Amino acid sequence: MRAVTVIPGVPGSLRLLDDYPEPAPEEGPILVEALAVGVCGTDIEIIEGQYGEAPPDTDRLVLGHESLGRVLEDPTGTRQPGDLVAGIVRHPDPVPCSNCAVGEWDMCRNGQFTEHGIKALPGFARERWRLQPRFAVGLDPSLIKVGTLLEPTSVMVKAWDHVDRIGLRAEWQPRTALITGAGPIGLLAALLASQRGLSVHVLDLATEGPKPALASALGATYHSGPLDRLDLQPDVIVECTGAPAVVLEAMCRAGPNGIVCLAGVSTGGRTIDFDAGALNRTLVLENNVVFGSVNANRRHWEGAAEALSKADPAWLASLITRRVPLAEYGIAYSPGPQDIKVVLEFDT
Numbered sequence: 001m002r003a004v005t006v007i008p009g010v011p012g013s014l015r016l017l018d019d020y021p022e023p024a025p026e027e028g029p030i031l032v033e034a035l036a037v038g039v040c041g042t043d044i045e046i047i048e049g050q051y052g053e054a055p056p057d058t059d060r061l062v063l064g065h066e067s068l069g070r071v072l073e074d075p076t077g078t079r080q081p082g083d084l085v086a087g088i089v090r091h092p093d094p095v096p097c098s099n100c101a102v103g104e105w106d107m108c109r110n111g112q113f114t115e116h117g118i119k120a121l122p123g124f125a126r127e128r129w130r131l132q133p134r135f136a137v138g139l140d141p142s143l144i145k146v147g148t149l150l151e152p153t154s155v156m157v158k159a160w161d162h163v164d165r166i167g168l169r170a171e172w173q174p175r176t177a178l179i180t181g182a183g184p185i186g187l188l189a190a191l192l193a194s195q196r197g198l199s200v201h202v203l204d205l206a207t208e209g210p211k212p213a214l215a216s217a218l219g220a221t222y223h224s225g226p227l228d229r230l231d232l233q234p235d236v237i238v239e240c241t242g243a244p245a246v247v248l249e250a251m252c253r254a255g256p257n258g259i260v261c262l263a264g265v266s267t268g269g270r271t272i273d274f275d276a277g278a279l280n281r282t283l284v285l286e287n288n289v290v291f292g293s294v295n296a297n298r299r300h301w302e303g304a305a306e307a308l309s310k311a312d313p314a315w316l317a318s319l320i321t322r323r324v325p326l327a328e329y330g331i332a333y334s335p336g337p338q339d340i341k342v343v344l345e346f347d348t
């Protein structure tokens with residue numbers, strides 16, 4: 001069968017194989033035919049050779065962690081043939097650590113977890129894959145064209161879940177949220193904020209293209225100026241750019257008792273002149289919290305499936321700015337300036 005693969009660590013090794021083996025029964029009893037995979041920055045880093053690890057018995061890693069497929073067979077009866085499913089990306093470490101032992105693999109403490117399409121497990125950019133029932137998440141049939149958004153949504157559901165848990169340290173009635181960065185992750189963070197009834201602000205550099213309208217369609221206020229000119233005291237800031245200057249400014253900008261979630265990943269190596277004393281003063285005197293968030297566990301995936309089923313289907317579809325058939329896979333991994341989310345389709 002066909003599969004999109006790379007040799008991790010070897011730039012230029014991206015290949016569509018047509019003789020990739022059928023999924024091994026050990027992967028799980030649920031056999032799934034791929035419908036689509038979403039493309040994200042991690043895939044491009046893997047293709048550039050910066051990241052990624054092949055499974056132990058091979059030198060090639062199948063890409064794809066933002067999955068959507070249709071069940072072909074499930075002898076366990078957990079899913080019915082025809083059901084839409086996505087596969088949970090991260091599997092718990094084999095030790096397991098105290099978090100993985102209770103299903104909180106998103107909080108793995110020893111780093112020995114594995115991840116489909118990223119770290120030691122084949123990804124979902126292959127025509128068929130298998131799942132164990134506990135790693136299969138069902139989607140409403142109405143999500144057939146947008147279900148690959150489940151994985152990035154799960155990451156943002158976790159971020160909001162942790163905001164809530166931190167908020168519960170005291171009386172917590174948030175009203176205003178600021179999302180920095182209007183890429184797919186930022187816009188999905190804004191969707192979840194609007195579903196919570198918050199007054200939502202989205203900040204991004206873009207002044208044209210689809211981002212301003214996508215934010216407005218959620219009822220959010222879109223800003224394209226610098227963060228330090230924004231006259232706002234948000235209760236929650238979800239930082240999705242990873243741009244060091246924005247990250248530092250975001251940490252200083254939350255209102256009293258505010259919570260700042262860092263969800264963007266910076267590339268290191270750049271230093272910025274920064275008043276750490278002023279940041280300390282703000283955090284202490286305002287009871288503010290800054291925390292990082294990555295990945296998601298099953299509870300978050302299920303929350304994401306629910307959030308997507310409640311969202312406007314047309315809005316979700318407009319996040320997908322390009323759909324590329326599998327045969328033209330190469331262009332899926334070269335996002336253009338107007339792209340928000342690119343999806344590689346298996347059924348066209």
Ligand SMILES: [Zn+2]
Pocket residue numbers: 092093096097098099100101105107108109110111112113
């Ligand atoms: Zn662990």
